[in-house]
Amino acid sequence: MKSPLCGERNTGVGLADLRTGRKAVGNEHSRIGSDTKTWTATVVLQLVGEGRIELDDTVDHYLPGLIRTRFYDGRRITVRQLLQHTSGLPDYLDAPFWDDEEAHRWDHIEPLRTVEQALTLPPPERTTSGFAYSNTNYNLAGLIVTKVTGRSIGTEIEERIIKRLGLCETQWPGDRTTIPGPDLRGYVERRAGTLVDRTEWNTSEADASGALISDGADTTAFWTALLTGELLAPAQLAEMKKTVPDDFPGERYGLGLERHEPTPGLVIWGHSGSVASGHKFRNAVTDDGRRAVTLLIGSESFDSDKVDSIMATLVHDLR
DSSP: OOOOOTTOOOOOOSEEETTTTEEOOSOOBEEOGGGHHHHHHHHHHHHHHTTSOOTTSBHHHHSTTSSBSSSOBGGGOBHHHHHHTOSOOOOGGGSGGGTTGGGGTTOOOOHHHHHHHHTTSOOOOOOTTOOOOOHHHHHHHHHHHHHHHSSOHHHHHIIIIIHHHTOTTOBOOTTOOSOOSSBOOOEEEOGGGOEEEOOOOOOTTTHHHHOOEEOHHHHHHHHHHHHTTSSSOHHHHHHHTOOEEOSSTTOEEOSSOEEEEEETTEEEEEOOEEOTTSOEEEEEEETTSSOEEEEEESBSOSOHHHHHHHHHHHHHHOO
C-alpha cells in the first residue's frame, strides 16, 4: 500500500495546459528528471544490503573492460563514486551529439551508448571534494544493476519501490513519448520568449539518471518512505547520507541525495530534476521524513532562487 501521508495536501497554481486553458490542480503527472537518481541509488543500496553489490567495489568488477581510455579507468572508479558524482566521468550530455537535443527527441537511445559518448570527452572540472555532477554516473549504475540482477533498472525500480509502496501514478516510460493524463504539459522557451509545448519526448537515454514519470503524491510518498527507513536498512540509509560539498556553496551531495540547510538547524534532503521537454522538479524533505514539499513545474521559464526560497519556507512552517 502507498505510505500514508498525514496532512497531505495537493494543489496547483496556473495552467497545466496553455492551449486548452486547463488549470493545474495538483494531481497532474509529470516527468521528474534527475529525481530518478534517488530511486536508482535506493535500488543500488538495497542490493548492497543484500550483499550483491559492494559500494567500494570498482566499476570494472561488474562491467569488466567497459571503461578503459586515456582519461578513464573503470578499475579506479567505485560504485560509491558513481552515486556521489566523484568518479571524474564527464556528463554525456556535453557530447556534440546533444548540441541539438530536439533532433533526437523521438530516438531510442540505449544507456550504454550514452556512456560511450561520455568516454570521448575530456575530464570535467571538479570541486576540491572531487565532485562533478554527471548523468553518466547513474546510467552506469543502472548498467551495474542490470548485470547483477539480470533485469533493467526500470524493472528493479518498479518491483522494489513502485509496487512495494503502491505508487499507482509512477511509471517507467521506456520508449513511450506521452505522459498519462491528467498531464502537466512541458514548455521550453524559444525566440522572443515564446513557450513551445514539448511534452512528448522519448527519454530512453535518460534511463537511470532521469526517466521516471510520477506525480506529487507518489514522489512525496517515496521520499517519506526513504527517509523514515521503510526502503533501506539503517546502515544503508546512513551511507546514503554521507555527503561531500557539491557545486553550490553550502550544499552537499550524498549517494543520490542533495542536502541543504536553509536555516541553522533545519536540514532538508531532496533531488531536483530537469528534462529537455521543459519539465522541472523540486522537493524538500526534513531529515526525519515527516515534513515534505514537492513541486512539479511545467516550464523551464521560472525563477529558481525564488522557488527554492519558497520551498524552504514551506517545509520550515509545516506542522
